[in-house]
Structures are given as structure tokens and as C-alpha cells.
Amino acid sequence: MNLDELLHNENLSRDEIVYLLNLERREEISQLFQRADEVRKKFCGDEIHLRGVIEFSNYCSCNCLYCGLREDNFSIERFRMTADEIIGTAKLIYSHGIRTIVLQSGEDTIYDTDLISFIIYSIKKEFDIAITLSLGQRGFQEYQSWKYAGADRYLLKHETANEKLYEKYRDNLKLADRLNHLRYLKKLGYQVGSGNMIGMPLQTVEDIADDILFCKELDVDMAAICPFIPAPFTPYQNRKHGDALLTLKSMAAARIVLKDVHIPATTALDSIEEDGREQGLKGGANVIMPNFTPMPYRGKYTIYPGKRGIHDEPKAAFASLQKRVEALGRKISVSKGDSPKLTSE
Numbered sequence: 199m200n201l202d203e204l205l206h207n208e209n210l211s212r213d214e215i216v217y218l219l220n221l222e223r224r225e226e227i228s229q230l231f232q233r234a235d236e237v238r239k240k241f242c243g244d245e246i247h248l249r250g251v252i253e254f255s256n257y258c259s260c261n262c263l264y265c266g267l268r269e270d271n272f273s274i275e276r277f278r279m280t281a282d283e284i285i286g287t288a289k290l291i292y293s294h295g296i297r298t299i300v301l302q303s304g305e306d307t308i309y310d311t312d313l314i315s316f317i318i319y320s321i322k323k324e325f326d327i328a329i330t331l332s333l334g335q336r337g338f339q340e341y342q343s344w345k346y347a348g349a350d351r352y353l354l355k356h357e358t359a360n361e362k363l364y365e366k367y368r369d370n371l372k373l374a375d376r377l378n379h380l381r382y383l384k385k386l387g388y389q390v391g392s393g394n395m396i397g398m399p400l401q402t403v404e405d406i407a408d409d410i411l412f413c414k415e416l417d418v419d420m421a422a423i424c425p426f427i428p429a430p431f432t433p434y435q436n437r438k439h440g441d442a443l444l445t446l447k448s449m450a451a452a453r454i455v456l457k458d459v460h461i462p463a464t465t466a467l468d469s470i471e472e473d474g475r476e477q478g479l480k481g482g483a484n485v486i487m488p489n490f491t492p493m494p495y496r497g498k499y500t501i502y503p504g505k506r507g508i509h510d511e512p513k514a515a516f517a518s519l520q521k522r523v524e525a526l527g528r529k530i531s532v533s534k535g536d537s538p539k540l541t542s543e
């Protein structure tokens with residue numbers, strides 16, 4: 199197979215994606231990253247979009263086998279932020295010039311339809327900022343109410359497009375339901391993000407190729423691909439974490455296949471690999487999601503352990519982030535960073 203031709207193929211097949219994920223020679227891997235960087239530049243430009251994340255509740259009614267927040271994990275201290283604390287943190291994010299916030303939690307219905315609507319409305323009323331919700335699988339009516347209240351985007355990772363593995367990892371939940379929710383969110387007009395994990399137990403490279411094609415079929419606006427990191431007191435606590443290089447290759451392949459989508463260089467990647475964020479940004483990624491969860495709570499949102507930057511004050515963390523971005527010759531966007539699919543229309 200001619201690698202250069204393959205990297206310029208507009209419609210890569212499953213086998214061709216697998217071929218890219220299996221590349222081993224250093225020069226060939228560099229070629230893959232370089233091509234992903236070109237595609238990123240062509241479809242998304244050079245700016246890096248920041249999403250300020252507020253992890254406001256670590257309660258979750260699900261029992262995903264890989265996740266530290268699973269309901270049956272009694273070893274972690276649970277917390278919930280008040281609406282005032284969440285709105286105050288949104289203000290802090292806005293004051294840093296960031297124009298997207300991500301409201302993230304486990305599946306926690308204590309934050310009911312009205313409370314989340316109130317929080318969205320209160321933030322949107324005061325600040326010209328985009329809101330991404332990452333609240334797990336919730337009710338169809340709720341998605342609708344939150345859209346009316348002003349939410350712009352919804353992040354709901356599919357985690358794996360392999361039905362059997364999905365049921366296994368997510369304690370018998372169904373992939374078909376996840377897909378229905380994702381389709382409904384799109385129908386409501388949300389910009390939709392999905393994504394998957396790399397290095398999960400029993401996962402193959404073919405599964406990863408299917409994950410990328412799943413995102414293509416769904417026509418997502420963002421694809422978040424991050425390494426699996428085992429969390430203590432979970433059924434997968436003794437497994438190995440996902441491979442950083444395979445994660446980077448998957449992100450690069452996703453960029454080449456999906457083209458005009460946002461791809462974050464995730465904190466999880468940065469947590470297992472020195473300069474993981476920079477490597478991601480050089481190989482197709484164009485988004486960073488700095489954590490603004492207030493200090494009393496931040497260390498308790500333990501989806502996985504060893505999260506980088508967990509003790510950094512927002513101001514210092516933001517300054518260091520700016521330096522890291524500038525060192526790459528890129529610059530931080532001052533826009534809301536809507537989906538490239540919308541802005542190119």
C-alpha cells in the first residue's frame with residue numbers, strides 16, 4: 199500500500215484505517231501526523247479553541263466498569279456544587295477570555311430539568327458564551343428544555359461502537375439507546391460531540407476503526423478520543439492504561455477521516471504522556487479543555503487517577519497553557535469556536 203496515496207484518500211475504508219493504526223515505522227507515523235496536521239489546518243485553521251470545564255457533581259447512577267465515578271464506588275467522596283457556585287465559576291471562565299464552558303457531571307438527576315435550565319439561562323443571560331452540556335444520557339424532554347434555555351452543544355461519548363463491548367463496559371446498557379440519544383440531540387439542533395477510549399480491555403484496532411467510522415456516520419461536530427486509564431476501586435483497576443502512541447495515531451486517523459470536526463488534545467492523554475497535549479495538537483487536534491472546577495471539588499472528580507493539573511490554580515494553569523500553545527506557533531481563539539461544519543456553511 200502506498201502510504202502517501204492512502205493519506206490523501208478522501209474516503210478511507212475500515213481496513214485502510216486499521217492499516218494506519220498499525221503503522222510502526224517512525225517515518226511513517228510522522229507522515230500520518232503531518233497529514234493530520236495539514237487536514238486540521240485546511241478545515242479548522244490554526245486557532246486552538248478552549249473549553250472551560252466545570253465538573254459540578256461526581257454523583258452518578260451508572261456503573262460503567264471503567265469509571266471511578268460509578269455508583270458502586272463507595273471509596274470516593276461525593277460532592278455537588280450549588281447553582282450559585284456553578285454560575286460563579288462560569289463568570290471566572292468568561293473573565294479569562296474563554297467563550298465556551300462545559301457543564302459536566304455524572305448522571306445525576308438531582309439536577310433536574312428546571313435546575314439545569316435555570317443554570318443555563320442564568321449564564322447565557324449574563325455572558326456571551328457557548329454552553330456545552332456533558333450530563334450523560336438524560337430524558338428526551340430534558341434535552342429539548344435545555345436547548346430552549348440556551349444550551350448550544352452536547353457531549354455524549356459513545357465509548358465503543360462494538361455492541362458487545364459496550365454492554366460489557368457499561369454494565370448492560372445498550373449501544374442502540376446511546377445512538378438514539380445522539381441522533382435526537384442532533385435533530386434538536388445541538389452541536390454534538392462523541393468519542394471513544396483507546397486501550398480498553400478486549401478492544402482491537404478494528405474496533406477503533408469502527409469508532410472513527412461511527413463518528414463519521416453520525417456526522418459529529420466533535421470527536422474526543424482519549425486513552426483508558428484504570429481507576430482504583432473499579433472492576434478494571436488492575437488493567438494497563440491505553441497506549442499513548444495508539445491514542446495519537448487514532449486522533450490523527452480520525453482527523454483525516456472526519457476532516458471538519460473539533461478534536462481535543464485531552465487531559466487524559468496529557469496525564470499519561472509527557473507533552474501529550476502538544477503531540478496531540480501537532481497531530482490533528484485543535485481543542486483544549488482546561489479544568490476550572492473549584493479547588494474544594496476538583497480532586498474529587500476522579501473518573502481516572504493522576505489527572506494532570508489537578509492542583510493548579512486556574513490563573514497559573516491558564517498562563518502555562520498559553521505558553522504551551524504559543525510555543526507551538528499557534529494561537530488561542532477568542533471566538534466561541536462553533537463547529538467548523540457551521541462556520542464553513
Ligand code: SF4
Binds near residue numbers: 260268303304
Ligand atoms: S462513565 Fe459517565 S455514566 Fe459511566 S459511571 Fe462514569 S460518569 Fe457515570
